Amino acid sequence: MSILHDDDYILAPDRRPLSALYSRNARAVIERGFRVIKSQNWVVLVSGFFEPVFYLLSMGIGLGRLVGSVQGPSGAPISYAAYIAPALLAVSAMNGAIYDSTWNIFFKMHFGKLYQSMLYTSLGPFDIAVGEIFMALFRGFLYALGFTGVMAVMGLIATPWALLLVPAAVTVAFGFASFGMAITSYMKTFQQMDVITFVMLPMFLFSATFYPLSVYPEPVQWVVEALPLWHGVELMREISTGAFSVLTLVHLLYYLVMILVGLAFTTRRLRALFLR
Amino acid sequence: MVTSVRAAQPVITARNLVKAYGDVNAVDGISFDVPAGESFGLLGPNGAGKSTTMRMIGGVSQRTSGQLDIMGLDPELQGPEVRAHLGVVPQQDNLDEELRVRDNLIIYGRYFGLSRSYLAQRADELLEFAQLEDKAKARVDSLSGGMKRRLTIARSLINDPKILLLDEPTTGLDPQARHVLWDRLFRLKERGVTLVLTTHYMDEAEQLCDRLIVVDKGQIMAEGSPAELIRKHSSREVLEVRFGTDRNAAAADQLDGTGDRIEVLPDRVLVYSENGEESLEVIRARGLRPMTSLVRRASLEDVFLRLTGRSLID
Amino acid sequence: MTEDSAQRLEVQAPEVSAAKARRWGSFYFMEHMLRSMRAYAVTIIVTSVGNPLLYLFSMGVGLASIVDRSPTAHFAGVGYLAFAAPALLVSSSVMTCANEMMFPVMDGFKWRRIYYGPHVTPLVPGQLAAGHVMAVGVRLLVQCSVFFLIMLAFGAAVSPTSWLIIPIGVLAGMAFGTPLMAYAARIEKENFQFSMIQRFIVMPLFLFSGTFYPLETMPRAMQWIGWISPLWHGNQLGRLATIGLTEPLWLVAVHVVYLAALGVIGMIWARRNYARRMNA
Ligand SMILES: Nc1ncnc2c1ncn2[C@@H]1O[C@H](COP(=O)(O)OP(=O)(O)OP(=O)(O)O)[C@@H](O)[C@H]1O
Numbered sequence: 001m002s003i004l005h006d007d008d009y010i011l012a013p014d015r016r017p018l019s020a021l022y023s024r025n026a027r028a029v030i031e032r033g034f035r036v037i038k039s040q041n042w043v044v045l046v047s048g049f050f051e052p053v054f055y056l057l058s059m060g061i062g063l064g065r066l067v068g069s070v071q072g073p074s075g076a077p078i079s080y081a082a083y084i085a086p087a088l089l090a091v092s093a094m095n096g097a098i099y100d101s102t103w104n105i106f107f108k109m110h111f112g113k114l115y116q117s118m119l120y121t122s123l124g125p126f127d128i129a130v131g132e133i134f135m136a137l138f139r140g141f142l143y144a145l146g147f148t149g150v151m152a153v154m155g156l157i158a159t160p161w162a163l164l165l166v167p168a169a170v171t172v173a174f175g176f177a178s179f180g181m182a183i184t185s186y187m188k189t190f191q192q193m194d195v196i197t198f199v200m201l202p203m204f205l206f207s208a209t210f211y212p213l214s215v216y217p218e219p220v221q222w223v224v225e226a227l228p229l230w231h232g233v234e235l236m237r238e239i240s241t242g243a244f245s246v247l248t249l250v251h252l253l254y255y256l257v258m259i260l261v262g263l264a265f266t267t268r269r270l271r272a273l274f275l276r
Numbered sequence: 277m278v279t280s281v282r283a284a285q286p287v288i289t290a291r292n293l294v295k296a297y298g299d300v301n302a303v304d305g306i307s308f309d310v311p312a313g314e315s316f317g318l319l320g321p322n323g324a325g326k327s328t329t330m331r332m333i334g335g336v337s338q339r340t341s342g343q344l345d346i347m348g349l350d351p352e353l354q355g356p357e358v359r360a361h362l363g364v365v366p367q368q369d370n371l372d373e374e375l376r377v378r379d380n381l382i383i384y385g386r387y388f389g390l391s392r393s394y395l396a397q398r399a400d401e402l403l404e405f406a407q408l409e410d411k412a413k414a415r416v417d418s419l420s421g422g423m424k425r426r427l428t429i430a431r432s433l434i435n436d437p438k439i440l441l442l443d444e445p446t447t448g449l450d451p452q453a454r455h456v457l458w459d460r461l462f463r464l465k466e467r468g469v470t471l472v473l474t475t476h477y478m479d480e481a482e483q484l485c486d487r488l489i490v491v492d493k494g495q496i497m498a499e500g501s502p503a504e505l506i507r508k509h510s511s512r513e514v515l516e517v518r519f520g521t522d523r524n525a526a527a528a529d530q531l532d533g534t535g536d537r538i539e540v541l542p543d544r545v546l547v548y549s550e551n552g553e554e555s556l557e558v559i560r561a562r563g564l565r566p567m568t569s570l571v572r573r574a575s576l577e578d579v580f581l582r583l584t585g586r587s588l589i590d
Numbered sequence: 591m592t593e594d595s596a597q598r599l600e601v602q603a604p605e606v607s608a609a610k611a612r613r614w615g616s617f618y619f620m621e622h623m624l625r626s627m628r629a630y631a632v633t634i635i636v637t638s639v640g641n642p643l644l645y646l647f648s649m650g651v652g653l654a655s656i657v658d659r660s661p662t663a664h665f666a667g668v669g670y671l672a673f674a675a676p677a678l679l680v681s682s683s684v685m686t687c688a689n690e691m692m693f694p695v696m697d698g699f700k701w702r703r704i705y706y707g708p709h710v711t712p713l714v715p716g717q718l719a720a721g722h723v724m725a726v727g728v729r730l731l732v733q734c735s736v737f738f739l740i741m742l743a744f745g746a747a748v749s750p751t752s753w754l755i756i757p758i759g760v761l762a763g764m765a766f767g768t769p770l771m772a773y774a775a776r777i778e779k780e781n782f783q784f785s786m787i788q789r790f791i792v793m794p795l796f797l798f799s800g801t802f803y804p805l806e807t808m809p810r811a812m813q814w815i816g817w818i819s820p821l822w823h824g825n826q827l828g829r830l831a832t833i834g835l836t837e838p839l840w841l842v843a844v845h846v847v848y849l850a851a852l853g854v855i856g857m858i859w860a861r862r863n864y865a866r867r868m869n870a
């Protein structure tokens with residue numbers, strides 16, 4: 001508590017790259033995230049894990065009885081439950097990441113005013129983005145771990161490769177989360193946020209989650225093959241059966257590019273998103 | 277008023293600041309300097325652009341044009357660097373509703389990269405300052421409006437800021453809390469902290485501000501110390517007389533020359549003059565019988581209303 | 591704020607306002623709610639048209655292509671599309687109604703406090719609850735009608751009584767929605783109750799109420815979910831109407847009575863909770 005003098009009022013500029021947006025303190029945002037998790041009801045955290053499990057039970061067991069077995073990625077027939085389980089994991093990774101990077105951000109921005117208060121500190125938008133993406137991926141990681149466990153218990157896992165489902169799910173989540181914030185930066189009202197749902201729902205329904213792509217006419221197949229979720233679904237399926245091919249690399253590469261482009265895009269949009 | 281102890285060098289320099297929302301200029305070419313250690317006020321009616329200006333100073337709102345220099349840096353290019361030295365009390369409390377009261381202070385401090393051991397001690401000091409010690413573990417949404425305000429103010433001091441931006445800091449506070457805050461701000465000022473504040477309480481502005489600007493529709497209408505502004509834009513005293521709602525206008529026609537300036541309001545007539553009692557004598561001498569009369573010193577409020585108009589519809 | 595305009599507008603006598611409000615109050619508030627839904631008009635229209643298209647294509651056509659070729663699958667003698675379509679309509683109505691009865695109700699009491707404006711007029715809380723329900727009913731009616739038209743276009747409604755799916759959809763929505771509304775009216779603080787309801791009640795009901803396959807396909811231990819689920823009762827009624835599913839008469843009666851009872855009890859309970867909360 002010393003007396004301030006004139007030279008205390010002269011600041012030296014920070015010349016490191018991104019210094020306008022980044023103060024290298026994302027860990028403070030992460031720390032907050034964990035403190036919230038700790039003080040919040042654990043049921044809330046755990047509940048996110050159930051949705052794909054319910055889908056797996058309903059479709060895998062119920063519908064599975066009617067459908068019987070289907071052709072797996074290696075060509076060998078597998079049970080319907082084993083067919084949809086990895087796809088559901090990809091879908092849930094996508095949904096969680098999208099929710100956390102769009103609606104969650106939007107709410108905290110416009111209603112909780114959380115980011116306003118963070119931005120009045122020495123944090124920059126980039127710190128917040130990194131911290132929030134990390135938290136989203138952390139939740140995604142927990143759910144993926146839980147879901148893979150459920151698959152094991154249901155006897156849907158036949159290869160040790162399936163352990164890779166967890167990091168793969170986090171990768172899929174990262175791909176979507178890196179784009180989500182950039183998209184949210186264009187949204188000003190609730191109504192506009194609904195656009196996200198209009199895009200995600202068809203992607204979920206058409207990305208070969210519940211039935212093979214071959215049921216569609218060829219042009220439709222091309223469209224679906226261009227969508228990120230399809231790559232996620234296929235990647236997970238290949239991992240779950242250990243049936244790798246060149247395509248596995250293609251899927252991975254797709255996500256790598258998606259993450260890099262998404263992060264660059266989000267970084268560019270940080271000002272529009274946070275500094276209105 | 278406490279005067280700065282040293283040669284004043286501006287720590288905030290604003291030149292032709294403009295912020296446009298759509299095609300409306302919320303801030304429309306504002307320029308001012310704030311020397312180190314000064315307590316600087318922004319007054320103005322609702323929607324004048326005060327909060328917007330404050331947000332640009334904090335670097336959390338991108339300006340449309342103009343220059344801004346905070347302690348030698350542009351807050352838009354060096355946001356984190358500048359804000360590390362800023363304490364901000366926004367107009368609307370934005371406490372972290374998901375965290376408890378004490379955690380609000382600690383986590384906020386972590387955003388400045390402050391150490392946990394420093395924060396543990398600092399948080400307790402600030403809880404005491406805000407008189408919220410017994411609420412340390414409470415949820416934020418269980419606090420009353422005034423308590424939240426006090427917590428927000430306490431939070432702004434967590435990093436021992438050099439410049440404190442206070443946007444209507446005392447709105448919602450009871451008189452005790454208001455006086456505690458004034459006292460605290462005086463002490464910060466004595467330490468050389470620069471204060472920038474907005475308020476709708478004119479007594480507060482007179483109490484706290486060394487110098488202020490009156491803003492209307494995004495532009496500066498007047499600038500000076502409270503005393504200067506009163507001297508320049510008002511007489512020394514104001515006489516308020518009432519003749520009854522339907523007779524005020526008629527009576528006012530007969531008041532010419534009783535003061536420097538006459539203002540007719542729906543419910544009363546204001547006579548601005550150097551000596552109110554004398555003016556009242558003159559009025560009585562003209563055979564007018566006001567229902568009530570009141571002589572008071574001219575205040576910043578008179579200046580404010582004079583400069584920004586009384587009507588809400590503009 | 592000019593007081594003395596030459597012509598004063600004469601307001602109707604307070605007694606008249608009170609009498610009118612007693613009679614038509616619910617409708618006045620329904621109008622209020624419908625007007626505020628206009629902000630979401632685009633969303634409502636796009637979802638009303640988009641959802642049926644998406645679900646009928648992906649489930650009814652896509653999924654059907656692997657279900658229908660299976661020898662074990664047969665659905666009351668019709669294709670999978672016709673089997674799933676009425677249940678998808680009922681599900682969409684129930685989910686919409688659930689959404690309209692959670693956050694908007696909380697919004698009315700707590701966030702934007704839209705109920706408290708009318709509350710200081712001659713309207714009474716019960717009328718606010720009724721008005722809200724009626725407005726949602728209008729939305730469901732529109733949504734179910736659009737869904738039905740799209741079903742026709744897909745050739746998924748063959749029976750001449752198919753149109754009955756529209757009132758059935760609204761009824762099922764309300765049977766689930768009004769008790770939920772009553773519950774939402776009691777919540778003082780939103781602590782994720784709504785997400786929990788979404789995740790642990792709405793979602794499981796959608797998945798385990800014989801929407802995608804007959805209830806009997808599920809293990810016996812899980813079939814009780816269908817029996818208590820308004821969705822299953824709605825689904826069965828819907829299939830009765832659109833594909834002529836045959837069921838004993840008593841079971842049909844059970845479906846109707848169960849749904850109606852839920853709706854009525856929910857409404858009564860909701861009115862009580864509204865009055866309790868607002869007059870507290
Ligand atoms: N995010 C925004 N988008 C659009 N317009 C805005 C936004 N923020 C402020 N404005 C507009 O800018 C103008 C100035 O607002 P500002 O909040 O700076 O006023 P103020 O002087 O702080 O008023 P008050 O005394 O009411 O707090 C207003 O006309 C307001 O409507």
Ligand SMILES: [Mg+2]
Pocket residue numbers: 326327328367443
């Ligand atoms: Mg303001």
